Amino acid sequence: MRRANTFLLLGLVLGAVIAFLATEAEPYRQVVTAAGPADGPGVLSAATESSPPGPSPELSTGSSAPQQGPExxxxxxxxxxxxxxxxxxxxxxxxxxxxxxxxxxxxxxxxxxxxxxxxxxxxxxxxxxxxxxxxxxxxxxxxxxxxxxxxxxxxxxxxxxxxxxxxxxxxxxxxxxxxxxxxxxxxxxxxxxxxxxxxxxxxxxxxxxxxxxxxxxxxxxxxxxxxxxxxxxxxxxxxxxxxxxxxxxxxxxxxxxxxxxxxxxxxxxxxxxxxxxxxxxxxxxxxxxxxxxx
CATH class of the missing domain: 3.40.710.10 (DD-peptidase/beta-lactamase superfamily)
Incomplete structure (x- = not known):
């Protein structure tokens, strides 16, 4: 009985560790879409799903997100x-x-x-x-x-x-x-x-x-x-x-x-x-x- 409880406890701990690592590996997913032809003056837009706290990514007129600091x-x-x-x-x-x-x-x-x-x-x-x-x-x-x-x-x-x-x-x-x-x-x-x-x-x-x-x-x-x-x-x-x-x-x-x-x-x-x-x-x-x- 004690051995079964030990295995059950180890299983619960292992499951919690795996869930934590999965969460840390992908805190949010960025969805990037292009408006306009790929070779023209199109705009890349960055939207987030389950974004972390802070400013939302803005639409950019370049091929990558803006790099300026929050200041x-x-x-x-x-x-x-x-x-x-x-x-x-x-x-x-x-x-x-x-x-x-x-x-x-x-x-x-x-x-x-x-x-x-x-x-x-x-x-x-x-x-x-x-x-x-x-x-x-x-x-x-x-x-x-x-x-x-x-x-x-x-x-x-x-x-x-x-x-x-x-x-x-x-x-x-x-x-x-x-x-x-x-x-x-x-x-x-x-x-x-x-x-x-x-x-x-x-x-x-x-x-x-x-x-x-x-x-x-x-x-x-x-x-x-x-x-x-x-x-x-x-x-x-x-x-x-x-x-x-x-x-x-x-x-x-x-x-x-x-x-x-x-x-x-x-x-x-x-x-x-x-x-x-x-x-x-x-x-x-x-x-x-x-x-x-x-």
């Missing part, structure tokens, strides 16, 4: 205390996304939609000089003409299909191209399309325009906030966006830095009570806090 998830939003900020940094050399913060929050595009207008205009055979002028000076009048010539919201719908922009929406009022809805993840896809899939002559025209962005836009607004002010002598090619007030004060900085190695997208929205000067300073500080791009 960035608190530091960057603290730089825009009254508003919202979304950030994606994509490393084209490694095919990774070292920074991804709230990449799927929607914002109005302001002038970032001019990237789509430019690509459409070049596809239709428009004068490359006109496209360069629109981009480098962020000229609204030229953008409006090309927007109408390209079929207004058709431009956005075509880009959504061609580039896999799952989160981009045309403006509800077709005459207001700056109200196109975008996300940081989708703007990153636009740049990846430009660098990897767009016709070479289109790429050259657009990169020349973004690399020659003037300090002041056609409307007189200073457009060197964000990437240019933050990175100093580091090479950049940028498209900026600013608008007020639908719904709030919008300032975006986006582009390629370090000889086109990194795609940087920073989108912000503040209440109208935040001045343009303060909002510009915030965007610049966000870029200064991004690791590894200078």
């Amino acid at each position: 960035l998830s608190t530091e960057l939003p603290a730089l825009v205390p009254q508003g919202h900020v979304s950030v994606v940094v994509f490393d084209r050399a490694k095919g990774t996304t070292p920074v991804s913060l709230d990449p799927h929050r929607r914002y109005t595009s302001a002038s970032l939609v001019k990237l789509l207008i430019a690509l459409d205009a070049l596809d239709r055979g428009s004068n490359p000089g006109i496209v360069r002028e629109m981009l480098s000076r962020s000229d609204d009048d030229t953008a409006s003409k090309l927007w109408v010539q390209g079929g207004e919201t058709r431009i956005v719908r075509a880009a959504v299909t061609e580039m896999g922009l799952a989160e981009t929406r045309p403006p509800k009022n077709p005459g207001r191209w700056g109200d196109t809805e975008i996300t940081a993840a989708d703007i990153t896809r636009v740049y990846r399309y430009l660098m990897d899939r767009a016709p070479a002559q289109h790429r050259t025209t657009i990169l020349n325009a973004l690399g020659g962005a003037t300090e002041n836009g056609a409307d007189g607004f200073r457009q060197y906030f964000g990437i240019p002010d933050a990175l100093g002598d580091v090479s950049w090619a940028v498209k900026q966006g600013w608008s007020c007030c639908n719904p709030g004060r919008i300032l975006h900085t986006s582009g390629l830095v370090e000889d086109h190695r990194y795609i940087v997208t920073v989108l912000t929205e503040n209440p109208r009570s935040v001045s343009y000067d303060d909002a510009e300073a915030q965007v610049t500080e966000v870029v200064k806090h991004l690791p590894g791009i200078r």
